[in-house]
Amino acid sequence: MTFEPKIVGILCNWCSYTGADLAGTSRIKYAPNVRVVRVMCSGRVDPTFVLKAFADGADGVLVAGCHPGDCHYIEGNYKTIRRIALLKKMLADYGIEPQRFRLEWVSAGEGDRWAQVVNSITEDVRKLGPAKIREFSASTLRAAGARSHKTA
Amino acid sequence: MAKLKLASYWAAACGGCDVAILDVHEKILDIAAAADIVFWPIATDFKYSDVEAMPDADIDVTLFHGAIRNSENEHLARLLRAKSKILVAFGSCAHIGGIPGLANLFSREDILKRVYLETPSTVNPEKITPDPRTAVPEGEITIPVFHDAVRPLNQVVEVDYYVPGCPPTPAQIWNVVQAIVSGQLPEKGSVVGASEKTQCDECTRKKQEKKISGFKRIATVQPDPDTCFLEQGFLCMGPVTRGGCDTRCQLSGVGCRGCYGPPPGVLDQGAKALSAITSVIESKEEADVQRIVDQIPDVLRSFNRFAIPASLITRKVL
Ligand code: SF4
Ligand code: SF4
Numbered sequence: 001m002t003f004e005p006k007i008v009g010i011l012c013n014w015c016s017y018t019g020a021d022l023a024g025t026s027r028i029k030y031a032p033n034v035r036v037v038r039v040m041c042s043g044r045v046d047p048t049f050v051l052k053a054f055a056d057g058a059d060g061v062l063v064a065g066c067h068p069g070d071c072h073y074i075e076g077n078y079k080t081i082r083r084i085a086l087l088k089k090m091l092a093d094y095g096i097e098p099q100r101f102r103l104e105w106v107s108a109g110e111g112d113r114w115a116q117v118v119n120s121i122t123e124d125v126r127k128l129g130p131a132k133i134r135e136f137s138a139s140t141l142r143a144a145g146a147r148s149h150k151t152a
Numbered sequence: 153m154a155k156l157k158l159a160s161y162w163a164a165a166c167g168g169c170d171v172a173i174l175d176v177h178e179k180i181l182d183i184a185a186a187a188d189i190v191f192w193p194i195a196t197d198f199k200y201s202d203v204e205a206m207p208d209a210d211i212d213v214t215l216f217h218g219a220i221r222n223s224e225n226e227h228l229a230r231l232l233r234a235k236s237k238i239l240v241a242f243g244s245c246a247h248i249g250g251i252p253g254l255a256n257l258f259s260r261e262d263i264l265k266r267v268y269l270e271t272p273s274t275v276n277p278e279k280i281t282p283d284p285r286t287a288v289p290e291g292e293i294t295i296p297v298f299h300d301a302v303r304p305l306n307q308v309v310e311v312d313y314y315v316p317g318c319p320p321t322p323a324q325i326w327n328v329v330q331a332i333v334s335g336q337l338p339e340k341g342s343v344v345g346a347s348e349k350t351q352c353d354e355c356t357r358k359k360q361e362k363k364i365s366g367f368k369r370i371a372t373v374q375p376d377p378d379t380c381f382l383e384q385g386f387l388c389m390g391p392v393t394r395g396g397c398d399t400r401c402q403l404s405g406v407g408c409r410g411c412y413g414p415p416p417g418v419l420d421q422g423a424k425a426l427s428a429i430t431s432v433i434e435s436k437e438e439a440d441v442q443r444i445v446d447q448i449p450d451v452l453r454s455f456n457r458f459a460i461p462a463s464l465i466t467r468k469v470l
């Protein structure tokens with residue numbers, strides 16, 4: 001069976017969600033792999049959402065908001081910039097490849113850009129294969145030590 | 153009233169929790185007056201076989217400290233669960249994984265290799281590593297099996313109460329003992345011996361709305377003794393850590409490391425810490441933000457030092 005990446009997209013209502021909508025109404029063809037969750041502002045994206053998506057089996061996560069300076073709530077996406085910078089480091093510490101997680105700015109008029117972003121992260125994640133994060137977490141929960149061990 | 157039967161056990165633990173129990177000082181005599189200690193490996197000479205011989209639910213309360221790292225830990229968790237009316241996950245390791253939980257960032261093979269073959273203090277020319285079964289002339293000897301990952305107690309057996317802390321403070325231990333003796337424990341599954349609020353709520357350091365343009369490390373800069381650590385640019389997990397320890401770290405001059413675990417309603421202490429810590433950063437420029445966050449070494453271990461096995465993602469993906 002070929003691997004189809006499951007990607008969770010968390011989009012701000014005012015720019016990126018509208019941009020994604022425009023991609024749809026403009027009948028742009030693009031990868032169907034991103035499941036979209038709408039939030040009012042990218043500043044609402046708690047890092048917990050991203051970890052939860054991965055823990056529940058997402059192969060990739062995409063956060064999208066208004067371009068810096070354009071946030072409907074003025075400061076929201078500056079908060080996003082700060083959080084995401086640290087979150088990326090935490091994901092790396094967890095051994096999650098950087099290509100699996102992206103922050104992108106997509107305005108309400110950038111339907112074509114939305115389609116490009118989705119195609120691009122989908123391809124990146126496809127190359128990496130399934131994330132296996134859920135499986136790893138679950139293996140902690142199981143009685144993990146049954147097999148005998150040997151080291152080099 | 154019949155005397156309570158009390159047990160205390162250490163699984164993957166440092167022994168600090170047992171020391172903390174002894175740190176109630178002369179009150180230990182009050183505990184001895186109210187309770188018979190039926191099993192306490194660090195202080196008494198009862199054997200596992202003594203516990204195995206007990207009827208089920210014979211022990212009133214077991215304080216179980218330490219995480220579940222190997223098959224012996226797991227066996228004792230199951231045994232003590234069966235033999236105890238009330239099983240308490242005592243201390244950070246049993247509660248949320250604790251410091252042993254940091255081992256979930258490595259594979260079992262890497263840990264064994266490092267410990268038995270690579271550390272500078274190791275002399276092991278025959279490259280002997282622990283093997284759960286070894287044939288000897290007299291037959292076979294076995295040692296516990298080292299598990300793939302570290303788990304908090306409630307991922308192995310049902311837990312009745314949680315006492316957080318690395319270690320729990322003696323004052324809180326005493327509160328918990330009194331609650332047990334007087335039969336005034338809250339609803340099962342509760343965290344006891346701690347508060348429902350965060351460290352910041354109890355912290356006496358001065359808080360303003362200060363924004364920082366960089367992080368500092370306690371090893372290289374002397375912090376102001378009265379001002380909030382975060383507002384000075386030192387990491388402090390106070391905003392995402394349950395209160396109840398009387399802010400003992402902040403009072404001794406270092407930021408909270410998070411040992412009391414997440415406050416109620418927080419699913420992932422590390423993820424919440426990201427939000428809290430970044431909220432004090434001043435900058436809006438991506439490059440500048442990067443410069444600032446790069447000053448924090450080891451983000452995951454600094455932000456989720458005690459709770460990785462109890463978090464959304466319980467271990468490194470290897
Ligand atoms: S962040 Fe730390 S130092 Fe500041 S108020 Fe909270 S607990 Fe106190
Ligand atoms: S201040 Fe934080 S790290 Fe220190 S004992 Fe209290 S909860 Fe634990």
Ligand code: FES
Pocket residue numbers: 012013014015016040041042043065066070071072073074076077
């Ligand atoms: S509303 Fe779009 S990022 Fe804030």
